[in-house]
Amino acid sequence: MKTTNVTLVLLASITAGVALAHSGATGVVKERMDGMAAMQKAVKAVTPIMRGQVEYDADAVRSFAAAVEMHSGEAMTKLFPEGTGGKPSEAKDQVWSDWEEFESLAMNLETLGKTLSEAANNGLAVQASGGTSGSMMGTGNMMGSGTMMGGNSAMGGMMGQSSDGMMDADMLASMPADMLFTRISQTCSACHSKYRLESN
Amino acid sequence: MRRLFLGTGAIAVSAAIGFVVLTVWPIGATPSPELANLTGDVNRGAYLARASGCIACHTNPEGGAPLAGGVELDTPFGTVYSPNLTTDPEQGIGNWTVEQFAVAVRQGISPAGEPYYPAFTYSFYADFTDQEVADLWAAFQTLPAVETPSRAPEMAFPFNQRAGLKLWRALFQFDPLTEPVEGKSDSWNRGKWLVEGATHCAACHTTRNLLGGRKVATAKFAGSDMLPGGGKAPPIDTTSLVQEGWDAGSLAYALKTGITPSGDAFGNAMGEVVLFGTQFLSTEDLDAMAEYLMDQP
Numbered sequence: 001m002k003t004t005n006v007t008l009v010l011l012a013s014i015t016a017g018v019a020l021a022h023s024g025a026t027g028v029v030k031e032r033m034d035g036m037a038a039m040q041k042a043v044k045a046v047t048p049i050m051r052g053q054v055e056y057d058a059d060a061v062r063s064f065a066a067a068v069e070m071h072s073g074e075a076m077t078k079l080f081p082e083g084t085g086g087k088p089s090e091a092k093d094q095v096w097s098d099w100e101e102f103e104s105l106a107m108n109l110e111t112l113g114k115t116l117s118e119a120a121n122n123g124l125a126v127q128a129s130g131g132t133s134g135s136m137m138g139t140g141n142m143m144g145s146g147t148m149m150g151g152n153s154a155m156g157g158m159m160g161q162s163s164d165g166m167m168d169a170d171m172l173a174s175m176p177a178d179m180l181f182t183r184i185s186q187t188c189s190a191c192h193s194k195y196r197l198e199s200n
Numbered sequence: 201m202r203r204l205f206l207g208t209g210a211i212a213v214s215a216a217i218g219f220v221v222l223t224v225w226p227i228g229a230t231p232s233p234e235l236a237n238l239t240g241d242v243n244r245g246a247y248l249a250r251a252s253g254c255i256a257c258h259t260n261p262e263g264g265a266p267l268a269g270g271v272e273l274d275t276p277f278g279t280v281y282s283p284n285l286t287t288d289p290e291q292g293i294g295n296w297t298v299e300q301f302a303v304a305v306r307q308g309i310s311p312a313g314e315p316y317y318p319a320f321t322y323s324f325y326a327d328f329t330d331q332e333v334a335d336l337w338a339a340f341q342t343l344p345a346v347e348t349p350s351r352a353p354e355m356a357f358p359f360n361q362r363a364g365l366k367l368w369r370a371l372f373q374f375d376p377l378t379e380p381v382e383g384k385s386d387s388w389n390r391g392k393w394l395v396e397g398a399t400h401c402a403a404c405h406t407t408r409n410l411l412g413g414r415k416v417a418t419a420k421f422a423g424s425d426m427l428p429g430g431g432k433a434p435p436i437d438t439t440s441l442v443q444e445g446w447d448a449g450s451l452a453y454a455l456k457t458g459i460t461p462s463g464d465a466f467g468n469a470m471g472e473v474v475l476f477g478t479q480f481l482s483t484e485d486l487d488a489m490a491e492y493l494m495d496q497p
């Protein structure tokens with residue numbers, strides 16, 4: 001009987017150990033990972049719409065935007081209290097040493113999420129994928145300004161994300177949904193580039 | 201003991217001779233006299249500078265002025281800092297001629313005749329035409345002078361001996377594989393030119409040997425764990441890309457948005473490549489790169 005008990009306890013702790021290793025994280029680290037995973041899932045679901053591969057669905061875009069809003073801004077930053085780096089977290093120390101910028105990216109994402117839900121009826125700029133933008137010079141961002149330094153758009157583009165601050169809310173809300181979506185994804189990427197450790 | 205002494209002496213002597221030979225070994229060639237007469241197109245040059253990663257690598261993301269340098273690259277051989285490329289005559293390239301610029305970009309040799317460390321991916325730009333160099337030059341001329349100091353590399357011996365780079369160049373410097381292939385579409389060939397040349401995908405995605413040379417024959421696009429700062433780059437040969445769930449459409453889209461087929465967004469070096477470089481490329485060019493990557497020879 002005693003042996004059985006010991007075996008059970010052993011088994012239980014081994015199982016717990018395995019479960020812990022699989023999920024890896026607990027508490028606030030797990031919470032923020034779940035938030036990121038929820039956004040990843042939402043991005044994956046809405047991408048075919050944004051790429052024009054399936055029919056445009058404003059409701060689906062709104063529910064994507066809602067998912068972004070729910071997991072960004074303060075909802076995101078409050079899940080990064082100081083001292084919660086290190087394994088199994090994938091957050092770099094720069095999250096905390098460079099908090100202001102991290103926070104501004106999170107806030108930026110929230111604004112973009114909000115804006116996209118307002119702009120969901122705007123539809124796509126480019127129907128269907130594939131080459132449509134004319135000459136090699138066609139795409140706006142860089143070329144708009146003429147020089148490498150040029151106007152704010154090139155500067156903002158060069159810095160990855162800061163250009164949103166230069167557009168007012170109305171301008172943003174009048175953008176096509178796919179362009180806003182690109183801004184959202186680039187914000188994700190900007191944050192991952194600076195603050196997420198490389199996965200193995 | 202005497203023999204050992206003699207042996208050591210012989211090694212030292214031949215090392216010294218070798219060093220002198222390396223130091224005086226001439227490298228580089230003079231650009232064609234046509235170059236100075238060409239008129240560069242600023243927009244085309246800025247576009248090529250984007251595609252080639254000039255802006256990504258020579259702009260300090262911590263609030264540095266565009267192209268004023270200062271990006272730190274930790275390599276297994278020491279640390280290099282991307283130099284200032286603005287028109288500042290002291291710290292930047294304001295004193296350069298277009299010919300010196302051409303030799304630097306296409307051949308990786310400074311106006312003083314010294315070889316650059318291969319952290320500068322000049323070997324991918326070797327096929328740039330005179331016109332393309334003139335375009336780049338015109339674009340760089342539009343940059344206001346910024347006084348951010350260019351920082352000297354901090355390399356460990358023997359890598360701090362630049363003459364040794366000549367040997368490295370002889371062993372590991374490869375011509376870009378940008379030549380068009382007959383029978384392939386224009387877009388495929390454009391993609392090849394971008395992928396194998398300007399956008400220098402192989403700089404990170406091809407395995408490197410212990411001396412940092414790319415294993416182009418055996419491990420082209422096979423991935424690398426020797427990125428500056430210790431980063432990794434996954435394999436991007438066609439087979440691997442297919443296995444990882446990519447197709448031409450998702451690949452072109454990722455180069456614009458950073459989104460991967462799993463709904464994740466690129467981070468680390470690839471995130472920077474997209475944010476500072478490929479997102480600014482035209483849809484046609486991104487489609488062309490994807491077409492080529494998904495159909496590599």
